[in-house]
Amino acid sequence: MQQAARAAAPPLAAARRALSRAGLRARCSAAVEGGAAAAEAGAEAPSGRRLRVLSGVQPTGSLHLGNYLGAIRNWVALQDTYDTYYCVVDLHALTAAHEPRELARATRSVAALYLAAGVDASRSTVFVQSRVPAHSELAWLLNCCTPVGWLNKMIQYKEKSRKLGDGECSVGLLDYPVLMAADILLYQADLVPVGEDQRQHLELTRDIAGRFNTLYGGRAWKGMGKGPAPSGRARGGRVLKPPEALIPPQGARVMSLDDGTSKMSKSNPDEGSRLNLLDSADTIANKVKRCKTDALPGLSFDDPERPEAANLLTIYQLCSGLSREAVEAQCCSLRWSEFKPLLAEAVVEHLRPLQARYAELTSDPTYLDGVLAEGAARANETARATLGDVRDALGMMP
Numbered sequence: 001m002q003q004a005a006r007a008a009a010p011p012l013a014a015a016r017r018a019l020s021r022a023g024l025r026a027r028c029s030a031a032v033e034g035g036a037a038a039a040e041a042g043a044e045a046p047s048g049r050r051l052r053v054l055s056g057v058q059p060t061g062s063l064h065l066g067n068y069l070g071a072i073r074n075w076v077a078l079q080d081t082y083d084t085y086y087c088v089v090d091l092h093a094l095t096a097a098h099e100p101r102e103l104a105r106a107t108r109s110v111a112a113l114y115l116a117a118g119v120d121a122s123r124s125t126v127f128v129q130s131r132v133p134a135h136s137e138l139a140w141l142l143n144c145c146t147p148v149g150w151l152n153k154m155i156q157y158k159e160k161s162r163k164l165g166d167g168e169c170s171v172g173l174l175d176y177p178v179l180m181a182a183d184i185l186l187y188q189a190d191l192v193p194v195g196e197d198q199r200q201h202l203e204l205t206r207d208i209a210g211r212f213n214t215l216y217g218g219r220a221w222k223g224m225g226k227g228p229a230p231s232g233r234a235r236g237g238r239v240l241k242p243p244e245a246l247i248p249p250q251g252a253r254v255m256s257l258d259d260g261t262s263k264m265s266k267s268n269p270d271e272g273s274r275l276n277l278l279d280s281a282d283t284i285a286n287k288v289k290r291c292k293t294d295a296l297p298g299l300s301f302d303d304p305e306r307p308e309a310a311n312l313l314t315i316y317q318l319c320s321g322l323s324r325e326a327v328e329a330q331c332c333s334l335r336w337s338e339f340k341p342l343l344a345e346a347v348v349e350h351l352r353p354l355q356a357r358y359a360e361l362t363s364d365p366t367y368l369d370g371v372l373a374e375g376a377a378r379a380n381e382t383a384r385a386t387l388g389d390v391r392d393a394l395g396m397m398p
């Protein structure tokens with residue numbers, strides 16, 4: 001019984017421990033909760049290999065505090081325990097209008113930000129999605145077993161396509177979540193650390209893996225021939241591993257500076273709505289000075305009528321490293337005009353080392369290009385094994 005509980009739930013518990021060791025608060029919610037017994041489990045898959053983590057960010061616009069607090073910062077803590085893969089998803093960036101002269105630069109910049117934030121190329125595989133052709137190929141194979149009705153229901157697709165209209169909305173935008181599923185399933189990732197907005201895409205990834213396994217795994221796969229599958233494992237059972245989303249308890253949905261009820265986003269035309277990771281100290285101070293507030297006295301984390309207060313206190317907490325209780329004690333009786341300089345300073349100080357490392361890394365492009373070349377080689381190797389099994393299970397010619 002205990003064995004079963006362990007097998008069902010190890011990734012979450014170990015992830016919680018990894019994040020808590022890094023001071024990122026112990027609780028971590030996942031799209032699929034593992035249960036209490038998970039508390040004692042380790043970060044090893046039943047196969048004996050280290051559990052795998054994969055995540056990515058699109059090279060569109062400037063990365064902001066939402067990307068960092070919701071995703072990238074959490075990636076760093078996971079490197080100690082997991083086999084971590086972090087990619088820059090440039091193919092995803094093509095699903096919306098993009099500037100060709102900017103893409104390569106933006107791709108390098110996002111990779112440099114991963115490293116500047118603390119992703120360590122000697123412990124993580126850092127790579128550019130399009131340099132591993134298996135992502136596109138698996139996306140096609142998964143397209144052929146994904147009902148279009150599943151994609152039509154995706155909230156992000158509905159929102160973006162409504163804004164664009166039929167004439168401008170590409171097939172790629174509809175297909176975006178299948179490519180994302182391919183990114184994850186190629187590596188048989190156990191955990192995917194992302195912000196709250198990706199929860200539905202992770203559920204879809206699980207559904208796609210489940211459908212593929214039902215249609216082509218198990219007995220059907222076993223029947224494809226004797227001897228091992230291309231990856232070296234025995235045929236039969238599931239071909240693809242359904243992953244779990246790892247969504248942090250705080251910072252999973254950082255809100256816009258101009259509206260505490262909408263998400264901080266790269267695509268908001270108002271620059272003042274977000275704090276970018278590479279903003280100067282003056283820009284940060286100005287944006288904070290101008291951000292939306294309310295007319296109530298004091299500050300509160302919990303008042304549903306005060307989304308701006310909750311958002312800015314959370315950003316302050318995460319950037320200052322203080323506990324929630326300490327932030328409450330320090331800030332709840334402050335006026336906005338007293339709190340804002342504290343907030344700006346905490347953000348500036350938190351980002352200072354990241355910005356310094358970024359400047360260093362980008363002053364030597366050969367280093368970064370070397371990291372990305374090595375990462376692509378490693379990622380290609382891992383991806384090839386899964387793609388081989390998928391082709392095998394589908395009955396394609398070797």
Ligand code: AMP
Pocket residue numbers: 056057058065066067068069070071193194195196197198251252253254255263264265266
């Ligand atoms: P994107 O900018 O869409 O490529 O998102 C990259 C990562 O940042 C994903 O894991 C998102 O869930 C996360 N993310 C984006 N915006 C926010 C936000 N406002 N708050 C928290 N996480 C976010």
Ligand code: TRP
Pocket residue numbers: 054055056057058089092179180183184192193194198201
């Ligand atoms: N869709 C994700 C986002 O916009 C980016 C992404 C693409 C991703 N592929 C992924 C995230 C794989 C995690 C894992 O944020």
